Every structure is written in structure tokens, then in C-alpha cells.
Amino acid sequence: MISQQQIDAFAQGFASLNSxxxxRLAELYHPEVQFTDPLHQVHGLAALEAYCSNLYSNLKSVRVEFSQCSPVDDEQALLCWTLYYRHPRLAGGREVSVPGVSQVWFRDAKVYRHRDHYDAGALLYEHIPLLGSVIRLLKRRLT
Structure with a gap:
């Protein structure tokens, strides 16, 4: 059974990552980790390191703030967070914030499966010139 302490340690370790x-990913993740988000699917620690390296190299700044971290069952936890980032070609270089939730499954005190849930439009598409205007218009019409 995972403990609140393990969950909090993972969240702290993840929040402290940078380029x-x-x-330190090896301290948090199992070598055969499966990472999935709305835009990517990555298998294995080396692939996760490459994904994160590419991500950090393209951003001016990035940070994650966790607001709630709770166990679900013996091996799974939910972590609520907000991602803050700046990309030189998105949103005019201004900081963008996106709320999300991570489902993480632990094995041998490390995360072996990590699935992020967030609005990909709010993360990326809405901040691309021209395309962002179209997406925002569609959202307004749907609500």
C-alpha cells in the first residue's frame, strides 16, 4: 500500500525537476515506466528522460504546483496540479497556466505508470497564432 508520505515525496520530487x-527521474520512476498525456505516449525511463529534456529545452520557464495529492487504492494516487510555463512562440511569451490531474501507479516505491489529464487546447493550441483564435471562437460558441 502506498502511503501519503510516498505520494507527497513523489510530488515534491517532480515539482523540483528542471533541465x-x-x-533525478530515476529516483521517481520505475525503469519500465509508461507515461501518457493527451499529446504523447512514452515507454521506458530513457524515453521519459529524452521527452523531458526536449520539453525543458523549448521552454523559457516551467513549474508545477500541486494542490492536492491523495491515494486511490493500494498502488494508485491522484495528484491535482497547475502547470505554469512560458514558451517564446506561444501566448506572446507570456506565462500560461493549465490545471490538470495526474494518475500515478506505484511499484517498489517508484511510479511505473503516469497518466496526465488536462485540456490540450488550453496547454497548446489556444496559444498558437491564428489557430488559437479559431479554437477560442469555437469554445465560446459551444458554451
């Missing part, structure tokens, strides 16, 4: 310490 200079991605070797």
Missing part, C-alpha cells in the same frame, strides 16, 4: 537535474 539541470533530469537524472
Amino acid at each position: 539541470d537535474n533530469l537524472d
